[in-house]
Amino acid sequence: METENEHTKNILGLKLPTDPRWVNLTELHLEDILTDHAYCEQKAATTCISLITKNSDKERIVEELSPIVTEEWGHFRTVLAELKKRNLKLGRQRKDVYVNKLIEFTKKDGSPDAKFLDQMLLMALIEARSCERFKRLSESLDDEYMRNFYRRFMESEAGHYTLFINLAEFYIDKNVVRKRWAEWLAFEKEIMNSQAVRGDRIH
Numbered sequence: 686m687e688t689e690n691e692h693t694k695n696i697l698g699l700k701l702p703t704d705p706r707w708v709n710l711t712e713l714h715l716e717d718i719l720t721d722h723a724y725c726e727q728k729a730a731t732t733c734i735s736l737i738t739k740n741s742d743k744e745r746i747v748e749e750l751s752p753i754v755t756e757e758w759g760h761f762r763t764v765l766a767e768l769k770k771r772n773l774k775l776g777r778q779r780k781d782v783y784v785n786k787l788i789e790f791t792k793k794d795g796s797p798d799a800k801f802l803d804q805m806l807l808m809a810l811i812e813a814r815s816c817e818r819f820k821r822l823s824e825s826l827d828d829e830y831m832r833n834f835y836r837r838f839m840e841s842e843a844g845h846y847t848l849f850i851n852l853a854e855f856y857i858d859k860n861v862v863r864k865r866w867a868e869w870l871a872f873e874k875e876i877m878n879s880q881a882v883r884g885d886r887i888h
């Protein structure tokens with residue numbers, strides 16, 4: 686059997702696997718986790734729209750992110766329907782500490798290329814971690830219906846991770862992408878290490 690570390694390395698290069706206790710905690714916070722998940726999907730859709738408008742000179746960005754907007758919005762609606770089915774409310778958006786910390790790592794005063802690269806890698810990283818978390822849920826939840834529910838998200842977010850890395854490498858030198866990606870992965874590991882394990886958040 687592969688070790689936990691090798692296992693996670695296989696999931697998109699992440700440096701720290703999710704604490705196994707997290708899955709059990711989410712089972713106690715279904716409404717919170719669905720709400721947080723819904724807003725993750727909303728933010729993914731919103732961010733893709735903003736990436737298209739900010740990078741309208743980059744044809745591949747416009748072409749390839751447009752269908753992702755639709756897909757992420759579809760995810761939002763799927764989670765919304767799941768809430769409704771269970772008579773649960775969407776409620777207000779929670780403070781997203783994880784994503785806010787990641788945003789702090791983006792280069793604010795770099796060259797346009799450096800800023801663009803960070804936009805792509807920020808998205809790739811959130812997709813990778815979301816994929817890893819959905820994988821955990823799809824493997825370890827008690828409820829078979831919910832395991833299947835999360836498996837579909839896992840597959841979709843894995844594809845998005847790949848897309849953002851490919852888009853980065855299309856516009857920016859691969860060695861530059863690789864070097865900065867390693868920095869992002871190391872930073873994300875620190876964030877994961879510093880956060881308490883709580884079952885009411887996807888990240």
Ligand SMILES: [Fe+2]
Nearest residue numbers: 726729757760
């Ligand atoms: Fe999604």
Ligand SMILES: [Fe+2]
Nearest residue numbers: 729812842845
């Ligand atoms: Fe996604």
